[in-house]
Amino acid sequence: MKEYxxxxxxxxxxxxxxxxxxxxxxxILLLRxxxxxxxxxxxVAKLRNDSMVERKILTDKVSIAxxxxxxxxxxxxxxxYVRTTYPVVKEGEGVIVVYDGNxxxxxxxxxxxxxxxxxxxxxxNLVK
Numbered sequence: 001m002k003e004y005x006x007x008x009x010x011x012x013x014x015x016x017x018x019x020x021x022x023x024x025x026x027x028i029l030l031l032r033x034x035x036x037x038x039x040x041x042x043x044v045a046k047l048r049n050d051s052m053v054e055r056k057i058l059t060d061k062v063s064i065a066x067x068x069x070x071x072x073x074x075x076x077x078x079x080x081y082v083r084t085t086y087p088v089v090k091e092g093e094g095v096i097v098v099y100d101g102n103x104x105x106x107x108x109x110x111x112x113x114x115x116x117x118x119x120x121x122x123x124x125n126l127v128k
Contacts, residue, residue: 013019071077082088113121 068081072081
C-alpha cells in the first residue's frame with residue numbers, strides 16, 4: 001500500500017499544473033536559446049564565406065605581386081619596370097613625340113609679346 005501511495009504522490013506532483021507550467025517555461029527558454037545559437041551559426045557562416053572570398057582575393061594579389069617580383073629580378077624585367085614607371089632613356093636614345101593635327105591639345109605659340117613680357121624675359125636672362 002505504501003508503494004502505491006508513493007507512486008500516487010509522485011504522479012500527482014509530476015502531473016500537477018504547476019509542474020506542467022514550469023516544464024513548459026523551461027522548454028520555451030531552451031527553444032529561445034536554440035534559436036539564438038542558430039542565428040549566431042548563420043552569422044558565423046556568412047563571416048566564414050566573406051573571409052574565404054577575401055582570402056582568395058589576397059592570394060591572387062600575392063601571386064600577381066610574386067610574378068611581378070620574379071619579372072623584376074631579371075635584367076630585362078627590371079629595365080622594363082624602370083622604363084614604364086619612370087621617364088628615363090638610355091644614352092643615345094631619343095624621344096620622338098608625334099602630334100595629331102586634328103586632335104592635338106597643343107595650342108599655338110604667340111609670336112608677338114608685349115613690352116612687359118619682353119622686359120620680364122630680359123630681366124630673367126640678366127639674373128641668370
